Amino acid sequence: MTTGDIKPAHDFIRDIIRRDIQTNKYDGRVHTRFPPEPNAYLHIGHAKSIYINFSIANEFNGLCNLRFDDTNPTKEEQEYIDAIIRDIRWLGFDWGDRLHYASDYFEQMCEYAVQLIQKGKAYVDELTAGEIREYRGTLTEPGKQSPYRERPIEENLDLFKRMRAGEFPDGSYVLRAKIDMDSPNMNMRDPVMYRILRARHPRTGDKWCIYPMYDWAHGLEDSIEGITHSICTLEFEDHRPLYDWFLDELGIYHPQQIEFARLNITYTVMSKRLLLKLVQDKSVRGFDDPRLPTLSGLRRRGYTPEVIRNFCQHTGVAKANTTIDVAFLEHCLREDLNQKAQRVMGVLRPLRLVIDNYPEDQVEEFDAMNNPEDHATGTRKVPFSRVLYIEQDDFREEPPPKYYRLAPGREVRLRYAYFITCVGITKDERSGEIVEVHCTYDPATRGGDASDGRRVKSTLHWVSARHALEAEVRLYDLPFSKENPMDVEEGTDFRAYFNPNSLEVLTSCRVEPALADVPSGSRYQFERMGYFCVDPDSSPGKLVFNRIVSLRDTWLKIQKQQE
RNA sequence: UGGCGAGUUGUGUAGCGGUAGCACGAAGGACUUUGAAUCCUUUUACCCAGGUUCGAAUCCUGGCUCGCCAGCCA
Numbered sequence: 001m002t003t004g005d006i007k008p009a010h011d012f013i014r015d016i017i018r019r020d021i022q023t024n025k026y027d028g029r030v031h032t033r034f035p036p037e038p039n040a041y042l043h044i045g046h047a048k049s050i051y052i053n054f055s056i057a058n059e060f061n062g063l064c065n066l067r068f069d070d071t072n073p074t075k076e077e078q079e080y081i082d083a084i085i086r087d088i089r090w091l092g093f094d095w096g097d098r099l100h101y102a103s104d105y106f107e108q109m110c111e112y113a114v115q116l117i118q119k120g121k122a123y124v125d126e127l128t129a130g131e132i133r134e135y136r137g138t139l140t141e142p143g144k145q146s147p148y149r150e151r152p153i154e155e156n157l158d159l160f161k162r163m164r165a166g167e168f169p170d171g172s173y174v175l176r177a178k179i180d181m182d183s184p185n186m187n188m189r190d191p192v193m194y195r196i197l198r199a200r201h202p203r204t205g206d207k208w209c210i211y212p213m214y215d216w217a218h219g220l221e222d223s224i225e226g227i228t229h230s231i232c233t234l235e236f237e238d239h240r241p242l243y244d245w246f247l248d249e250l251g252i253y254h255p256q257q258i259e260f261a262r263l264n265i266t267y268t269v270m271s272k273r274l275l276l277k278l279v280q281d282k283s284v285r286g287f288d289d290p291r292l293p294t295l296s297g298l299r300r301r302g303y304t305p306e307v308i309r310n311f312c313q314h315t316g317v318a319k320a321n322t323t324i325d326v327a328f329l330e331h332c333l334r335e336d337l338n339q340k341a342q343r344v345m346g347v348l349r350p351l352r353l354v355i356d357n358y359p360e361d362q363v364e365e366f367d368a369m370n371n372p373e374d375h376a377t378g379t380r381k382v383p384f385s386r387v388l389y390i391e392q393d394d395f396r397e398e399p400p401p402k403y404y405r406l407a408p409g410r411e412v413r414l415r416y417a418y419f420i421t422c423v424g425i426t427k428d429e430r431s432g433e434i435v436e437v438h439c440t441y442d443p444a445t446r447g448g449d450a451s452d453g454r455r456v457k458s459t460l461h462w463v464s465a466r467h468a469l470e471a472e473v474r475l476y477d478l479p480f481s482k483e484n485p486m487d488v489e490e491g492t493d494f495r496a497y498f499n500p501n502s503l504e505v506l507t508s509c510r511v512e513p514a515l516a517d518v519p520s521g522s523r524y525q526f527e528r529m530g531y532f533c534v535d536p537d538s539s540p541g542k543l544v545f546n547r548i549v550s551l552r553d554t555w556l557k558i559q560k561q562q563e
Numbered sequence: 564u565g566g567c568g569a570g571u572u573g574u575g576u577a578g579c580g581g582u583a584g585c586a587c588g589a590a591g592g593a594c595u596u597u598g599a600a601u602c603c604u605u606u607u608a609c610c611c612a613g614g615u616u617c618g619a620a621u622c623c624u625g626g627c628u629c630g631c632c633a634g635c636c637a
Contacts, residue, residue, distance in 0.1 A: 010577080075637090129634080174635055234630080237568060239632090314576085316575065325574045331587060369596095404598070459595090459598095
């Protein structure tokens with residue numbers, strides 16, 4: 001697959017928009033928006049929505065707004081506003097001067113509410129929350145009308161004014177739309193429009209003590225901003241008749257809502273509420289934990305914005321609920337990083353290797369390619385000496401079938417350096433653990449080629465013990481052990497499937513000296529091991545890398561087959 | 564047993580009355596100074612049953628299955 005290709009974007013949303021342009025429905029205009037509630041960090045599911053809204057606007061010469069849906073101050077915080085802005089910028093999207101807030105429209109919304117009251121289409125109710133729930137009926141039984149439903153218009157006007165003025169305690173009154181308590185659509189059974197809520201709002205402070213409900217506010221926000229296509233997720237499908245009702249009763253500009261299926265990925269959870277739980281119970285270290293599908297987590301892990309954009313583009317847009325295989329995300333990662341990441345040698349689990357016939361004090365430098373996918377990146381020098389570290393996995397005393405790496409008596413290549421042959425091992429007398437491998441090298445293979453045409457079956461990465469830098473490497477595995485962690489057995493919680501081995505910290509890794517001053521966030525391929533990103537915890541004295549993703553590993557597959 | 568929506572290979576997606584395509588995955592092979600990358604080959608699908616039609620994944624009818632909805636959350 002070539003995720004870099006430009007797909008002739010053709011999905012049901014773009015079909016609708018093309019049709020609307022042809023019929024001149026909105027004077028040919030296309031104006032979308034991404035409307036997050038600032039109550040949590042964004043995750044890759046949001047990235048899909050962001051991608052759809054911004055790229056559609058871009059494709060059709062339209063605009064896309066960023067609008068915070070800040071209608072519930074009990075859950076929303078400035079920290080989230082800041083994080084969301086940072087994440088969308090990082091993804092590479094720009095909303096120009098069109099950063100809006102639902103709270104900018106509170107006054108206008110109140111005026112609309114008064115209009116509805118005046119039309120006899122809204123009333124102040126004083127049923128308790130519990131009573132409202134009872135009166136609403138169930139999915140199969142119709143609701144009952146509130147005894148306050150037929151209050152005179154003047155009284156409603158007065159009460160609503162006093163609700164706003166702060167004359168009543170929290171929860172004592174609500175403003176409800178007067179629609180249809182018998183509707184088979186629960187959303188139409190006189191939904192609440194305003195509640196009394198004394199909470200400090202991140203932007204309006206204590207100015208308001210009544211706040212609009214999402215269902216009331218959302219359609220108005222889109223209308224006020226002149227949005228043409230209000231793209232949202234499937235669960236809002238049966239709210240659409242309600243938005244339509246509000247807009248039509250008010251007689252104001254009417255965008256078209258289009259719903260698409262939200263993104264799911266195997267072995268993770270894609271819900272703000274659940275991600276918050278993992279953070280709160282310290283299963284992970286924060287919203288930016290590299291195991292989480294949050295944008296800040298993926299960024300810290302080492303994802304590039306391009307990976308996420310490609311992924312979003314190629315997962316498509318549809319109305320059927322689907323779950324993408326996490327392997328596809330990893331594919332997108334490797335595809336991008338393979339092009340971009342500088343190659344380097346790093347040993348994760350070091351095993352001492354001594355070249356018996358190499359002069360004690362000699363040091364050589366070999367030229368290593370920075371990126372074979374991009375020769376313009378040039379080469380660097382890698383020091384070589386008598387004592388090296390190789391990967392523990394790259395030596396077996398008793399090699400299994402199809403194992404090509406180093407074993408007693410076997411010859412392999414050290415990348416860019418020499419052919420070496422294993423001539424012996426040293427074991428710890430007590431534990432029996434191999435502590436050192438002894439080899440001889442063939443000076444005629446300098447640079448890694450045998451002039452006599454001799455071949456070896458494998459090439460190992462290595463670092464010079466004297467020159468290597470110590471590093472910490474954090475290995476990540478899937479955050480959950482179950483394909484769908486939401487599919488919980490009774491009495492358990494999705495956290496029962498949290499993968500306790502999703503983080504493994506290796507503290508005695510060795511990397512080549514070229515990595516001495518790497519900046520936080522830079523990405524490398526440790527040859528044969530995977531892609532790694534410098535963590536913010538890293539410093540020149542104490543390097544810390546996150547493994548972004550391993551390389552595809554054929555040997556691992558062979559081993560699994562052999563089991 | 565109310566309403567809304569959705570069913571194309573293991574996964575995701577195309578198709579819009581005329582040979583079911585693409586990508587991921589999987590399996591095999593070529594190449595290889597990364598068991599990577601790259602290249603080649605193979606593999607499996609139209610939810611079911613009727614109907615319309617020369618011809619149906621596509622249109623019609625009926626069923627089945629799955630998702631969402633009973634916050635003063637969004």
